[in-house]
Amino acid sequence: MNFSRYLLRRLGYSVFVLLGLSVVVFIIARLVPGDPARAALGPRATQEAVEALRAKLHLDKPIYVQYFFWLRSVFQGDFGESLYTRRPVIEDIREFLPATLELALFAGLFMAVFGLLLGVLSARYANTWVDNVIRVLAYLGIATPAFVVAIILILLFGMYYEVFPTIGRLSPGISAPPRLTGLLTLDSLLSGNWIALVDALKHLFLPALSLSLGGLFQEARITRASMLENARRDFVAAARAYGIPERVVIAKYLFKPSIIPTVSILGLDFASLIGNAFLVELLFNWPGISRYGINVMLRKDIEAIVAVVMVLGVVFTVVNILVDLVVAYLDPRIRLVERGE
């Protein structure tokens, strides 16, 4: 199973994608309304300060020249300074990216576990009341945007049943674990700080749930559709004919081929989670890269916009490759045929 050749080829492609992305986002950042220097220094800043900043950011030069300046500085590891937080963008990313990744990971977990669970249930009891209840719930979940779900959860758990916290990543009274990966749950696990772990998990619950709801039900719908389709295939009847108990036939021989489409959609959903988590992050005051991304965008903080989009692009590409690897592992037809066997 030489994944290495497959991996190398995909990495090659992703370099091309990221370069293409950098050009696209560079142009977009300039199209966003407003003059970055004036926006950064505030409306009352003196004209000289504004001119000085414009020069420093090479804004006066044509766009392709600016692109080369940017490219050169990136290779030197300097993503420039954010005009919004007034510090190198690298530091912002280092601080805010893990928060969003952690949120997206848990949302992805919800989507995978509950999505598959509901999908299997609604397939197993297809066209019964179970199926229809799940189906209507699905439409409810899909029709309600994540931030409305977030608001409802905040009001519900914030005002009436104070079980889950509704703001920030950690309660004020708790000492944060030493920063290893930036993922609070992982850091507190590694440093054995159980109180912080439980508190971090509690803070993660509501935002992750509201973020995952839409995707979760889409997973369920797709799992159901592919389970029903595979149920009619001969190899399922054959499995029964060989005397394999019904429970195993469903949970193994029907389940594994059916989750392949679900996994590929899960991969895409997970990647898009990070991109548009900003409303949920706003509501839960979650210091994530998505919220930071929108703030810098609205303030036309060019260096930061490009950096954020590139980072999200890298994350998206990595997730894509991972998903394709998992799908290839699950479905030998793709993996083997690709190698021309």
Next chain:
Amino acid sequence: MRRTRIGRWWYKFSRNPLSVVGLIIVVGVVFCAVFAPWVAPYPEHAGPYVNYREANQPPSLAHPFGTDIFGRDVLSRVFFAFRSSLLMGVVVLSIVVPVGVTLGLLAGYFKESWVDILIMRITDIFLSVPPLILALAITSVLKPNLTNAMIAVSVMWWPWYTRLVYGMATSLRNEYFVQSAELIGASKFHILFREILPNCVSTILTKMTLDMGWVILIGAALSFVGLGEQPPKPALGTMVADGAKYLPEYWWISVFPGLAIMLIVLGFNLLGDGIGDLFSLEEA
């Protein structure tokens, strides 16, 4: 009893009663959208009308869905909002699905060729640009109105269909029926659209009907940056987004438009599943 072709389809379609419910909902929504001025109790509320004395009234006989913070009747605005939401959904999907599916088929069928690499890499680029940044860029280039919002959403949305169909096309490509079609020298067009596509239709349909809801909601996110239906014209997504601030006191401002979106999504999904049954292989 002559088993006409239509009769057979209707049987396969209505085997699950929910599909019929879906059809009724969709027809009802389209009817309300088209005849909104006659159906809506206060048609002028969809235009430049303000009456703050009437603002934030809970649901009552006079205003079944209550009034919003401008004192406008929510029910009437929902009816008019059906227009822009349905338009947005239908127009975007009618652009996105053909483009996305065709590119997906091409890339999937000609796997490992330059066609595949080119299309899929461009798709990756579009998929990795956060939608809102794309929308904001478009607002600055084009005037903010419904048409440009549709363009923005279409630009954001087609890659999803390409990825979906690409996945299916790559695996279907190895099926015997495709290889046998190649053997007898069928044209590429025939293989793509008469052999591979029919096998993806039910999945595409499921995604299309789900997307009806997503596209309307994206409208809400776009209005956050000022793109899309300009006030005072109503749009469901915007009504939900703006109204969400006033939960739980003035819950009706956000809940009823939300229910309207759910109704549309429910209707299209049930209808979609019903149509999906039509394509199912079962004997009927």
Next chain:
Amino acid sequence: MQDVLLDVQNLVVHFRVYGGYLKVLDGVTLQVRRQERVGLVGETGCGKTTTMKTIMGILPKPPGVVRGGRILFKGRDVLSMRPQELEHLRRSGISMIFQDPTAALNPVFTVGEQLEDAIRYALGRRDHASVREVALSALQSVALPDPPRILESYPVQLSGGMRQRVCIALALAYPKELLIADEPGTSLDVTIQDQILRLIHRLAEERKMAVILISHSLGVIREWTERVYVMYAGTIVEEAKTGELFARPLHPYTGALMRCVPKLTGTGIAEGIPGRIPDYFDPPAGCRFHPRCPHCMDICRQRKPQLFPVDENHRVACFLFGRNSRG
């Protein structure tokens, strides 16, 4: 009757469709004695596979509906068996080789996984070593080269012939009393099909198993079965010892079927049978073959002919013969 293994009595199976039912099986009756090799022949779509799937209890319901009849296996009615009993029946009683080997093997599991699972639940033996051992011997018994490699590989990596052999291995991995072979090898070229049939025959004999061999090819039936049932449009029209049937085909359909086989000697192309399999939605009254039967009489259109013994081991369901005609 004492050594009858399988006794299907007047089995009626319909399929729920638009505006009514497809009345596919219209009272199928057949028996299989221990170690007997029985053939079931008929045109495509005459209900052969439906019969077998109903016997194995894997007929998808809905849309399938069993309207009547009984299927006695060693005296017990399969149709009224509880799920556990059915599973037991499939593990030790009957096993089946599916028609299309490509569709019958799960694409995402290795041959080994599927084979060992089948064995593990059938033999109830838990320890991995012995299960693997049985699996390897099963593959050897179907003359597959290098069994360990086959165990590790996925169906997509095997050729059609090899997949068919794996299906056989799966069906015969453990001792059973009855094997149902649904047109084995038809999707393969003739030489391989012959090897497959020879293999099935040898294994069945070694394991003292009864066999129901389903086919639409008279040649296969003639060579590999002792007794044969001829099926037409969901009913058994004639049953006889193989030699007896080929020597003296009585039922008009059987005769027509025989004449369809192109002779090496003789002239011209064999004539086909005029008309087509009836529409199961509203099948012809009385004898279902009457619209295509050259000797059709009034009674054929009114009443259903019963299987009537012409002599000690030859029965036919046609009003041209025996007591029916006078009734």
Next chain:
Amino acid sequence: MKVYRVIFSIVLVAGILLVASLGWADSAKIVRFTEAWPTYIDPAVAADFSSSVSVSNLYDTLVFPTYDGEVVPHLAESWEVSEDGLTYTFHLRKGVKFHNGEELKAEDVVFSMERLLTIGQGYSYIFKPIIDRVEAVDDYTVRFHLKKPFGPFLYALVRLYILNKDEVLAHIEPTGEYGEMGDYGKKWLLTHDAGSGPYMVKEMRLEEHLHAVRFPDYWKPFDPNAPEEFKYIGTTETATVRTLLSKRELEISDFRQPAEFYEAASKLEGVKVAKLFGGSTFFCMMHNRKPPTDDVHFRKALAYAIDYDVIANQIFPGARQAQGPVSFILPGHNPEVYQYRRDLEKAREELAKSKYADKLDEYPVDLVWCAEVPDEEKVALLIQANAAELGIKVNVIKTPWMKIIEEVATPETTAHMYLIFVSPHYAEAGSMLQSKYHSSSCGTWEQTEWLQDPELDKMIEDAIATVDKEERFAKYRKIQEYIVELCPSLFLIDQPENYAYQDYYIDWVAAERAERGEKVNPVMGYNHYMMDIRVYPEKREELLKKK
């Protein structure tokens, strides 16, 4: 069987969470308030509301603003002003300690002013045109030399925050753009303070919160119930703020919430809504160079058509209709200046005199409101409806703030009308008049009228240069009459800043004064001066137990 194992583990984790969900009540005397982000706590960068609140609590100034708009000695015990009004000499208080223990001296004041002027951001624009140089006569005396007389100089000094020179020099990044001063300590001062104020920074997490605690040996004694610490939380999301308020984890809300929020908050037990008039006024600015709003009669017609009562009582309950361009709370406001009322006859009379009277449909008017302030949409739609009564077609356009700033830079791209809140730079009518109508502010969001009236410019410059207060205020009153007659913008309301606060367990001076109808501190940020607030934790516990 795989699926069941997964379900079991989920249930197990949920169980642990529920068991360990004991609330975390901190009983310390703490004041928490929400405000929009970003916040810059560097005195040379701070210019908006949240930054001003933070800096006023972390740093000291020479003089301190009182609630009725005057200034009193603070770090400067006394001062003298030269005859020609060009030289100010201040005598500093002795023994004032910085947070790192060093004593505050005159050289620190000089350093602070030079740093502010060199960086050129924050409040530097007030001092740039008038400061010539600053010198430290001795350790406790500092002298300012002005280029030209500047009446409100003392009021402006409230925005000069004193930094600890040695501390700042110790934290300079060498690669800055200020020569040997490197980055002037800008990076370090973003998350630390080098001040002498009553509170010092404990933790500053960008995008999250600023957490400050008492400076034990501050030169002014603390009231026992003054807050031990304050925490500024960076969010203004309605649902989030509501929840914190009801969980008593927030003492003072931000003022950016919609009207419906305050209505709901006031129903919470022990919570009141304070209306503080901070001196900012809500304008509908009309483009004086672009037809049809370049015709004074057209503008006056609109001025008579607007239903001001609805704006003041229903859209912004508790607000007051504006009387002229300067808020009634600002010293120098002209109480007799004419106030436009809704009068459709007068409106039609004025419109008839306008040269566009009969060609109205050829001249639709674009009215832009700021997407970040949802309540403005209500006003925009009201103006649209009122204008429609005169046959004037108004297009309402929702635009993000960034785009507005870009649009108003040139006369061609500036739309006809903008709805914008403008607040004074310092607590005097002159500040509003200069920043709103003087030609120097054309092209900024503060003046989209493109007035460019040379006579008005002269009047404003002359008034600002007048040192004598009475004389200066008389000139201000004349300018306000001139502007109202010219009617370059619609003066909608003096906008109150509404705050929901925990009246039951905190005493907030500004809120109590507002309730008694007295003036509140007109200098932005000083109503949140933590030392003036009292916190009673035991009362908070009562509330928590009661629920």
